Amino acid sequence: MIRRLFPHPALSAMLVAVWMLLVNAFTFGALFLALVFGVLVPLYINRFWPDQPRIRFGRALIGYVGIVLFDIVIANFHVASVILTRRNRDLRARWLVIPLELRSPEAITTLAATISLTPGTVSSDISGCGRFLLVHALDVSDPEAEVIRMKRRYEGRLLKVFI
Numbered sequence: 001m002i003r004r005l006f007p008h009p010a011l012s013a014m015l016v017a018v019w020m021l022l023v024n025a026f027t028f029g030a031l032f033l034a035l036v037f038g039v040l041v042p043l044y045i046n047r048f049w050p051d052q053p054r055i056r057f058g059r060a061l062i063g064y065v066g067i068v069l070f071d072i073v074i075a076n077f078h079v080a081s082v083i084l085t086r087r088n089r090d091l092r093a094r095w096l097v098i099p100l101e102l103r104s105p106e107a108i109t110t111l112a113a114t115i116s117l118t119p120g121t122v123s124s125d126i127s128g129c130g131r132f133l134l135v136h137a138l139d140v141s142d143p144e145a146e147v148i149r150m151k152r153r154y155e156g157r158l159l160k161v162f163i
Contacts, residue, residue, distance in 0.1 A: 008042040008052055015041055053106040053162055060160040067153055068114055075119040082120070082139050094140045096147050098133040102155060107162040108133070114154050 006012050019034035020026065055061065082091070102108050112123035112133060120138040127134075140146045 005039065006042065007046040008049070010055060010057075011042050012038040053104050056161055056163050060157065064154075064157040064161055067157065068117070071118050071153070075121075079119040079138060086139075092139050092141055094137050094143045094146075096135045096137055096140070096143055096150075098135055098147050098150055098155075100131050100133055100155065101151075102158060102162070103130070104162055105130075107158050110162075111154055111158055115150065 016031075016034040016038040019037055020030060023030040023034075100108060100111075102111060108126065108130065112126070115121050115123040115133075115135055121135055123133055123135050125134040126132070135150070137143075137146060
């Protein structure tokens, strides 16, 4: 019964949280509408999304979110220092090709979104075979080391989150 009402519980929780953040006021009406959307939207899209990803909630997910939030803060300071102290010709902008071990579309999308959320990098394309991600980085001195860092910090943790 509960599985039929909440086919995608993580999506339901995220919809409620995002709705409440967008409304920016904690009222009964806003919460009620958020809960309605949190139940109805996953019910509607369930038929279009039969193979839902299996996500491991717990230490792996909390660790991943913590690393991403930490990296976002650090990257903000790095980008600010690059913009304020360097001239445009001193930037070492690079295109990075990241080979992927992730196979599920949801996991690859999460990786691409994480990279784009971190200031100074943006994921721009995925190869047709789904095994490579093209990323543009604002300031990179060693492209190979940066690819290894992204794979270790983000993809390695996502492999533990998405089972």
